[in-house]
Amino acid sequence: MTDATTSSLPSATPVSGKGSLMQQDARTRKRNAAETRFKAYGIAAITIGMLMLLVLVYNIVSRGTGAFQQTFVTLEVALPAEKLDKNGTRNLDDIKKVSTFGYTPLLRDAFEAKIAEKNIETELSGKEMAGILSAGAAAQLRDFVLADPTVIGSTVAFEFLASSRVDGYLKNRVSRDSIANDKNISAEQLDFVDQLTASGAIEKRFNLDFITGADSSDARPEAAGMGVSMMGSFFMMLVVLALALPIGVAASIYLEEFAPKNWLTDIIEVNISNLAAVPSIVFGILGLAVFINYMHLPTSAPLVGGLVLTLMTLPTIIISTRASLKAVPPSIRDAALGVGASKMQSVFHHVLPLAAPGILTGTIIGLAQALGETAPLLLIGMVGFIASNPPDSIASGLLDPNSAMPAQIYEWAKRADPAFYERAWGGIIILLLFLVTMNTIAVILRRRFERRW
């Protein structure tokens, strides 16, 4: 009990054996110095890490954002009936006889009309003027006419993709010096581009086709897009989710809750941990040998890619599921068994719901890992120029040759034209956005469903 009458603190007594508390002794100073140093190391490490991340993000963003913008040329193209439909019957079969080549003169005429309208002085021929357009411009015209033959005879305003050189010129990637030896474009053409830009016929704006479109051939980097390979990735993830989640969760539940603890389950456990560390290219070789050479599944198909990535993701899912099952306190199992629930009821009614957030988080992280995986896709032929159209059904999405996002990025980075290089960085931005989104979902799920007991 406190003595209520004590009013003042006792006066300082002479320093006893331990010394005064007001002075740090040598050992304490040393200990404190070590702690301060350790904290400094930690802060330094974090700073370096953050700087690296900053440099990485800055690099990716500064190089990749260009891919989301594209240069377009606006032209009013006359579609004369005497050239496109000589018989005048508007019969689709007749119109189809006019090849892409037959549409090229229309583009020249459109440019002639344009310079007359805008009073632009140029010595370029019509062919040279049309050279600033993407090689796909004539095909774009033809597709438009075939889709709706009634437009023949009228004049329609089109937005054509500019060629990658012109696009690069507007993005400061291409200069008059750098094209000195380039036979695809001349300084006069760049002058012409400047004049058109001044008159408003050429402008740079957001390009949705980069996100939704298909890959293109080497000659037309301006038309290349991520869309189809995104579908490829999507179908692969569908396969991974449909196979890895149920198999992984079932295996973990059995191993964790039902399997007897003996040498056999120990071996299985060790091997699952080992599998998680196996390089992904090994799974690629396995996939090539088993799924393609032995089972004769189609090459380059997202189904095969998904199967290979399933093998790769399974250990991750099993390990995280087992960890979250282990984290459920045994008292919950006891409680369920105590009221007469069977083993399976206690697992499915009580343990699994509590472990679900952990399982979901593990699955999403496993999926994110699989989404960014390139090496196994190399071996099953999902890397390369796969100019497919967006799949029109689930079956074709699974079985038709396709690429995947990281494989598409790798493919672009490999090509010679710097315009593709820019698209590779742009693709990385899209891929990273997906991964960040998935990881954020994982974190939110964990936060939201985390239960305390």
Place this chain on the structure above:
Amino acid sequence: MNDMRILERDVDTNTIKIAARGVQVYYGDNHAIKDVDVDIQDKTVTAFIGPSGCGKSTFLRCLNRMNDTIDVCRVEGDIHIDGEDIYDKRVDPVQLRAKVGMVFQKPNPFPKSIYDNVAYGPRIHGLAKNKAELDEIVENALRRAAIWSEVKDRLTAPGTGLSGGQQQRLCIARAVATEPEVLLMDEPCSALDPIATAQVEELIDELRQNYSVVIVTHSMQQAARVSQKTAFFHLGNLVEYGETGNIFTNPEDPRTESYITGRIG
């Protein structure tokens, strides 16, 4: 101490509910229970006391085969409930545990609503035909566990949000909701404060009307307060078993006397 009160309390019935003969329990090589014979009477509170690690919880867990969940645990000997061998091959432990309910040391409500906690047992055993019947079972169980008045307005609130004492009474309600015949309690008050302990003890005394209650406790005062019969375990042996009043006032074995007077523990 309130020894006088114990002497006055009489045992209602002499029907034997659980009979154990020659029970041996091994955890791997460790011989945890050595040759225990005991008869537990119906509608009686039987207390198991003894120092830590003496095997009283282990023996309790044999009575509803909770030890089955431990891989290395092996039980020998006979335990009969109502004359039936519960370790017989034909006995499903799940069915047994519906008949022999259990309350654990640490309150362990499911992380679900109060209602669902109590309704879980009746649901899996199909005790209610419809919602109204289930509501009635839940209400009765909560009333018998003396917690109804505190939770009747918040049955949908999570059971884990209750205080420790309320949680333990909820667990008792959950155990009685499945209509067991025997209620095993493994140190039900060790995680509770004195007020909650008093409430649970009062409850145990009321439960005696309907069930045979077996309680493991570290507190000799508690054993003296709530039980009619007491068994003293020491190093895996059942040293002494008899009327609670006799054990505490006139123990036959010197070890029992040493323990209750605090000389060994």
